[in-house]
Amino acid sequence: MRMPYRTIKVNRILILLGFIVGLPLLFMAGCKTLTSTIYQSMDCDQFNIDHIELRTGIDVPKIKRKYCLLNDSTRTVEFEVLLNSEELKSYSAKYFNWKAPLFTSEGRRSDTEWQASLDTSNRALIFTINYLGNE
Numbered sequence: 001m002r003m004p005y006r007t008i009k010v011n012r013i014l015i016l017l018g019f020i021v022g023l024p025l026l027f028m029a030g031c032k033t034l035t036s037t038i039y040q041s042m043d044c045d046q047f048n049i050d051h052i053e054l055r056t057g058i059d060v061p062k063i064k065r066k067y068c069l070l071n072d073s074t075r076t077v078e079f080e081v082l083l084n085s086e087e088l089k090s091y092s093a094k095y096f097n098w099k100a101p102l103f104t105s106e107g108r109r110s111d112t113e114w115q116a117s118l119d120t121s122n123r124a125l126i127f128t129i130n131y132l133g134n135e
Contacts, residue, residue: 038051038054039054039055044068044070044075048068048077055114056105056107058105058116059095060079061081061082062081062083063079063080063081063082063125064079064080064082066079066080074130075127075128075131076126076127076128076129077127077129078124078125078127079125080124081124081125088123089120091118092118095118096118101119103118103119104116110133112129113129113130114127114129114130116128
């Protein structure tokens with residue numbers, strides 16, 4: 001027995017609506033999961049820069065990594081900033097406060113305490129992130 005044409009059309013519309021609603025929901029869930037993975041990333045390689053940006057709120061510019069150390073609940077990372085002088089001046093004014101002889105910034109969240117410094121003479125950008133609690 002064949003289904004009436006009208007039933008087939010309604011089924012197709014319902015399937016199409018399911019895709020229209022379901023795909024964006026799956027995409028948003030995937031983005032949220034990726035962000036959580038980056039935020040919880042506890043190594044110096046995968047998502048290192050993104051992890052720092054999420055934890056500190058400081059955009060990491062074009063850089064060359066010098067070192068990254070992860071000891072127990074502290075991560076220390078040093079970069080060489082690869083911006084020209086004008087870009088470096090603008091960057092330091094946006095994210096840091098002058099505290100001779102360095103530009104510095106610091107912050108605290110419920111799970112993170114961090115300090116950042118920028119030495120414009122040798123272009124060293126250093127982040128120290130202390131993880132609080134049981135991460």
